[in-house]
Amino acid sequence: MINSTIEETLENVGFICIETKGTSMQPMLVSGRDKVCIEKLKNKPKKHDVILYKRNDGTFILHRVKKAYKNSYAMWGDNHAYVEYGVTNEQIFGILVGYYKCEKYINIKKSFKYKLYKFFWCNSLIVRKVIFKLRRIFKKQK
């Protein structure tokens, strides 16, 4: 067995399956519970694809493409209402192909629930902002 980095594994095996940390991809992914399956990128990512990229500080980030420009991408987490601009092709290492929610595998190309989620959650920034606001109000009342 060999200990490899994320980049090495994606390059050599073409696939990784790792736990995510953080809350930026909630409600789809829950930190410490779900595992994501990522394949080495073969084609240019499209809008709403979830991709793995590396920031200049070395941090790996798994976020969704909000908009694909000619030479860069605008990215955001499903739990974010703000956008990160200027992610380039050189920073991108892989694309999400599925994930284990608890122990159940969700194939994002086939899952109807995932497609429904993507349609409603990703296409409406207004809905997202309203939900975030309601959540803040609800938390304050607690």
Next chain:
Amino acid sequence: MKIANGFKLKILQGKDGESEKGVIVTVGDATKKLNGIISLNEQATLIFKCIDKGFSKDEIVKEMLKVYDVEESVVARDVEKTISTFKEIGAIDD
């Protein structure tokens, strides 16, 4: 002999677009045993699939001989070796 809970086989398409190779991933408590992935060659993938179907060692050897034109003793040795590796990583319960 059976595959331990939380050990899953993912099938990936090979670089030539035709061949398939397997990768073992772990979920749930199995992540404590193996936090990473194990990349398998074609033969090990077939062995893992056979164990998952509940085959015995002898049945796995027979299954391998259907696919590979190799001496039975060689296949038996490889199956034994692969199974012991799977046991080492905790992927098989007796």
